């Protein structure tokens with residue numbers, strides 16, 4: 001993103017943001033409530049339009065980007081209201097949609113990827129439960145599992161540990177460690193890094209919609225060595 005500017009309700013909530021996420025980065029976006037962290041990651045992916053500046057995903061502006069199977073987005077919460085109730089497994093399986101063709105829905109590889117994602121997030125036992133009846137922390141894990149199931153190259157996670165118990169945070173840190181070791185790129189919005197701290201290769205800090213600090217922390221290889 002270069003010169004990223006976002007206005008909401010006439011207010012500037014992101015301004016002058018230049019940010020490039022490199023392949024293999026494990027980038028943490030930090031900052032106080034309302035600093036614009038969620039807005040930044042949504043704007044990076046084109047989920048919120050820029051009023052000025054531009055953003056590209058693997059070299060293409062979001063409107064022309066087609067390779068969405070390369071991108072896994074974990075929103076802050078499960079969008080519900082009015083939706084058809086779905087089981088945990090169905091929500092997680094929806095993470096495979098960008099990989100499926102009309103002619104080949106739900107292959108064995110799709111089912112295996114969903115199984116692995118459920119396992120990694122400790123949701124195997126809840127697979128048949130209704131996702132909307134789970135606790136906030138469990139729903140957060142469903143969203144992480146949905147992104148994992150898609151086996152993307154880049155994970156964009158908006159506060160994946162918000163409302164998640166300490167054990168699940170440690171499990172997520174473990175999952176992130178595996179992703180980083182496999183060379184995946186991760187952009188993580190966080191208040192506190194907690195057990196994920198040793199995995200982070202770079203941080204940017206936002207205040208009032210601007211990047212006020214960037215800190216390189218070393219490469220994933222160095223950090224996991």
Ligand SMILES: Nc1ncnc2c1ncn2[C@@H]1O[C@H](COP(=O)(O)OP(=O)(O)OP(=O)(O)O)[C@@H](O)[C@H]1O
Pocket residue numbers: 008009013031032033034035036037038039040
């Ligand atoms: N849909 C919206 N309409 C209007 N203003 C919004 C909207 N979403 C966010 N904002 C405003 O934009 C600013 C940045 O919000 P954002 O959610 O990006 O911050 P954040 O750093 O992610 O905060 P938090 O840690 O609380 O999630 C805030 O002042 C917020 O009130």
